[in-house]
Amino acid sequence: MKKDLYHIKQLLSLYHSGMTTLAQEHELMEFFAVTPESALPNDMKADRRMMVLLAADGVCRVPAGLDAQLSAHIDMLERREHRGRRGRRLMAIASVAASVAILLTATVFVVKDSSSSVYELTDPQEAQDETQRALLLVSECLNKADRKAEETDMLLERLGFDMSMFEDDSMEYDDSLMTGDDGIVPVFSDTIGV
Known part of the structure; x- marks a missing residue:
């Protein structure tokens, strides 16, 4: 039976590619006519229904408006x-x-x-204060950029643009570099300074 199924799968592949002869198509129709659907694997059940319908009618009707x-x-x-x-x-x-x-x-x-x-900063506390001010400035700029990007997205959606074309599902944010082995984000505030 497995050898027959393998041969039929090869014929189906040829059939779907449009490369079968009339004799091979008749062989497919005969096989599916005598083989019950319960004896076939799931991937061949749709092919069986199609072949049985083709054998019964000989013509495949196309729905109106298709x-x-x-x-x-x-x-x-x-x-x-x-x-x-x-x-x-x-x-x-x-x-x-x-x-x-x-x-x-x-x-x-x-x-x-x-x-x-x-x-030049020589005082560690002054260096830490300057670094924190710089980081706050960068954070504020990034927040403004995020708000502008959201406004732009909403405007584009109102104009009818499909924003899903800009989403790349294959690229996901990986924050594994920011977390330790225990899943806790480490704090680096005590490492600033001289």
Whole structure:
């Protein structure tokens, strides 16, 4: 029986590829006509029903309106793909613009710092205070950027853009580097200073 099933699976693969001869198709129809559905594995039950229907009628009837539904679905997929390409292009342009902005900002600060007198912190408490102020400033900027991104997302959704095309399910945030073996986030505040 296993040898027969293997042979039938090969014929089905050829059939679905459109490469069977008329004799092979008749062999498939005869096999499924005499084999009960309960004797077949689950992956062949749908094929059996299809072959039995084809053997009974000889013609497969297409439901009315299926061509219009398929055409509309294909058009929708094409529009989604076009929007996806445009969105990826916009994301690439935005990434390049952000990189240039970061480089320009860094250059301005380097030129500004090189023209001013050297500022050196020797007191550990003062260094910790300055570091905390810098981290708070960075945190505020990131929070503002998050709010602007959320506003932009809401605006794009109101305009009818499909925001799911920008989501990448294969990329997930991994915070395993931030947690210890026990799952607790370590505190590094006591390591700041000299």
